[in-house]
Amino acid sequence: MNKKLKVINMLAVTHHSRENINPIRPEASQVIGLHLSGKVKVTALCNPNSTLIPFYEQHGIEVLTDPLDKKLSLSTIQKIRQLIHEKNIDILHLFNNIACCNGAMAAIGTNVKVIAYRGQTGNMSRLDPASYLTLLHPRLDKIICVAKAVELELKTHLGRHKDKAVTVYKGHDTSWYQNPKADLSSLGLPEDSFIISLVANLRPRKGLPVLMEALSLLPNDTNLDVLLVGADSTSPKIQALIQSSGRVGRVHALGYRTDAPEVAAASHLTVLPTTKREGLCRAVLEANSYGIPAIVSDTGGNAELVKDGHTGIVVPPSEPQLLANAILKLYNDRELCSLYGKNAKERAQNKFNVEQGVNATFDVYQKLLK
Template structure:
């Protein structure tokens, strides 16, 4: 059978490979399937280049730093034509705006990636360069909630949007838990973590309000990964908890999964626009359960009352109650962690993502 010729376009410059590993593993899995001839176009400084090359994948580079670049469009268009590309798979907005435009008038089927709910409107002209680009044949969404949200805005065939869960591999989560001995943690405390920033939708303020509602004698430590301890705004947010000695801003960490591994639970109190949260999948892969708000794909990640707890968004009391449920019942917390790890292995593994993506490729090319 003739191999599918794939050009995957992506852009990454983070030192920490964890956020981008699921995407790369899907591309590598397609390559190793024997059904796809893969070329990757990425930025010259991409962390992923050696990762791809060690698996025998051809890599070409371009800056990929402009939403619309005539030079990038020309490069992609010429590559599609010269190499008889069947599938153009675009993994972010810059890739989409340039790649989908480059594919106009070619035979290539064009697929985009969508990672979160919200921020799409038919009345926003810039969206017609990305998620509503008329040249897109398919949009692979990271969760059903993302698919359903996008389908409200797509013109015509709503089935253009389809769900494929990102895949995680347990071999990525074999490191020892992070060494937190330098932090002023309390002996025997119940530790929770949040990958935190000050964007309101991430819900740091909700967690701080929930901590304020907890009993004064609650032996708890809250770890805010990514929160700059030197930031006045972060310090004000910590004061809002009413228990500043219990809340610790850790700053940027490349070992966020290992920090989660030291905890009893992780919290994701997003108020809106969530996809399939990487931090939850990473914690679950270490056997650590999560408390999440019911936004975006969170409720698909966490089976409420089985692998963790799902609470209404923007309700500090509900979040505080959930924290206390696990705080008071450590056996239940541990049980949730065991079940969460099993759920990641069974439902969010790399192979399911590769298989579903390959099925999408074949269906597009059959039509």
């Protein structure tokens, strides 16, 4: 007779203040998938009013709350430690820096296996004492990275503990992307315009200046419009960058949008010209899930998202001319652009689905507990 496998008790600790579920849905769906598998019993610790709470509870996950507002909080450490003992937690899964700092400290002296999350490359050093409170904390047993590039970069900081880093792709579900395309009629775009979207929290490293310079290098008669989701139209800096593109009136700063995936779906092409420190960009996967191809720069996990010459185009970072050439290639060949989009949707479904993320995470759990 086969021995019945023990259900793994997992405590997920995470803090989110976003009202929109889109940015955190892949993470939440992975946790929910583990719980619904029957192999893992999940308890979640979230900040009060977290968007995740109703999302978890409707799938039968017990949710407890804590402010989770300080990187080191004695009360938070005590609460996590108490839960580890009371609920016989086998796996403590920590999804951001606040969770990692407090959770790793709480785990000291216990037998719980501790897993942290790493979502991007860069911004880390073995010479920085703060790193030893998070990803270099000696109490961590595994660090799940969002992309292979992130894993490889992290290993350069782990010394003889390189085996702590492992890659699990965040999973997306095509059922999330069934909404109609965003209505862009208020923008008054020409009917025959080629529409490009850039969906990002537009920090400097996201490469907006690179895109604006690339636009300035295109032929003057190129009939295209660019939608900047996340760009504040009232920002003088954003307006100055738009002016530099030479396409005032054709570059549209749309600000924060809760329907960012639907805006991408209304475009012909999405671009992400990040200059450094990238992970596995959710906005690209969202666009791909709607059948929209991408041009990305070769930073972080971008080249793992986009298969160059099959689902889109990968260009070197900070190379406006090469970005302009890639845009022009798909502008001039709409059939190729559509084919890349079709291929991108298939690849998102097959390689970046929720099921693979759940299975890979469970595999990490099992190997740790052996």
